[in-house]
Amino acid sequence: MAGAGSYLRPAQTLSTTVLTRADALPVPQADAGTTTEKAKPGVPVSDLKKLDTSGLKAISIKDHPELRDRMAMMWLTTQAASAAAATDVPDNAPQNIYATVKVNGKIVATLYNGGSSVMTNAAAATVGDLQDPPGLNGGPDLAQSRAERIAKAVGGTIEKASTAITQSAWRPRQSVSTSYTRQQLDAAFEAMQAEGQKAVAQRQTGYSVPQGAAGAYADINA
Numbered sequence: 001m002a003g004a005g006s007y008l009r010p011a012q013t014l015s016t017t018v019l020t021r022a023d024a025l026p027v028p029q030a031d032a033g034t035t036t037e038k039a040k041p042g043v044p045v046s047d048l049k050k051l052d053t054s055g056l057k058a059i060s061i062k063d064h065p066e067l068r069d070r071m072a073m074m075w076l077t078t079q080a081a082s083a084a085a086a087t088d089v090p091d092n093a094p095q096n097i098y099a100t101v102k103v104n105g106k107i108v109a110t111l112y113n114g115g116s117s118v119m120t121n122a123a124a125a126t127v128g129d130l131q132d133p134p135g136l137n138g139g140p141d142l143a144q145s146r147a148e149r150i151a152k153a154v155g156g157t158i159e160k161a162s163t164a165i166t167q168s169a170w171r172p173r174q175s176v177s178t179s180y181t182r183q184q185l186d187a188a189f190e191a192m193q194a195e196g197q198k199a200v201a202q203r204q205t206g207y208s209v210p211q212g213a214a215g216a217y218a219d220i221n222a
Contacts, residue, residue, distance in 0.1 A: 072188040076180060079188075091116050091173075098143040098164045103156040113165050114172075115142030119150065127153045139170040 101109035108123040
């Protein structure tokens, strides 16, 4: 029989018991943690107490000077940042390129008039820590210094861009002031309130249903 590739299956005693699908499924074991969890008593509704709000008083932000001034300062800072973003040209814009460093005709680093630089991963690994000399805090002079050190490290050449400017022509970016007068804070808070009231009015107008002839509709696009 072994040569025929078959095997001998031992005889078994046949069972006449017929199992249904439900009988064949395993009996679920009770989770001790779940049982204990369900056994915990809840909080009776009779034990709940209503909070006494009779002594509470709504306070307007106008009556909270510190919070009002903080909100006004945040509003002024946001307005200044938005105005700067809309008018200023980024330091890494193409029109602010000071020079490029090339190796075998390929650009491996770009320097900008503000002094910032961008390098390829390979160039950055070769240059390592680019320490700026003391006294150079930005501008074309810093860009020139960085370009020279990068070119020396990677064995490349510096190609000055037509958009390069001189140090005397460079103007550093103005930092956003965080010091405001009493008048500025008061005016900012009033402007912030006016904006909020305008937004609420627009939402209410957008969801109102105009009265008129049959078939009128509500404009919710506002």
